[in-house]
Amino acid sequence: MxxxxxxxxxxxxxxxxxxxxxxxxxxxxxxxxxxxEGISDRKLDIANNNIIKxxxxxxxxxxxxxxxxxxxxxxxxxxxxxxxxxxxxxxxxKNNEILREVILLITTLxxxxxxxxxxxxxxxxxxxxxxxxNISG
Numbered sequence: 381m382x383x384x385x386x387x388x389x390x391x392x393x394x395x396x397x398x399x400x401x402x403x404x405x406x407x408x409x410x411x412x413x414x415x416x417e418g419i420s421d422r423k424l425d426i427a428n429n430n431i432i433k434x435x436x437x438x439x440x441x442x443x444x445x446x447x448x449x450x451x452x453x454x455x456x457x458x459x460x461x462x463x464x465x466x467x468x469x470x471x472x473x474k475n476n477e478i479l480r481e482v483i484l485l486i487t488t489l490x491x492x493x494x495x496x497x498x499x500x501x502x503x504x505x506x507x508x509x510x511x512x513x514n515i516s517g
Contacts, residue, residue: 398497401441405490408437412483416476424474431471434482438464459485 411430418427442460445453463482470478 396497398493401444402490402493402497404437404441405486405493408434408486409483409490411437412479412486415470416479419474419476419479427474428471431467431479435464435467438467459489 411433415427415430415434418424418430438460442457445457447453447457463485466478466482469475470482
């Protein structure tokens with residue numbers, strides 16, 4: 381298990397900006413699914429902790445936005461703020477339907493960024509993901 385942890389740390393440290401964004405989205409989806417499971421199993425502390433992890437990821441994505449890039453950054457900012465608001469509501473209400481809505485939004489974003497990752501060189505994209513969020517678990 382220690383070897384896997386080291387591999388993930390190296391992968392994160394050497395990933396391109398686009399790949400880091402995709403990894404953050406994947407981590408958010410993973411934590412949302414764990415939160416849904418926690419709510420379903422009435423393990424509300426687990427649900428709470430995982431929702432907070434997703435909020436941390438969304439906050440990191442917000443701080444990595446390059447507003448000089450134009451309208452896309454503003455649109456992403458608005459979407460991230462909406463997602464964070466929905467996460468807060470879901471956590472307060474322990475509402476799996478809201479979490480499923482957020483999963484759908486983040487999955488759509490992840491799919492779009494994966495296409496960018498496959499089709500474009502990441503050199504032109506500025507994403508400063510530097511807080512050291514633990515997206516591996």
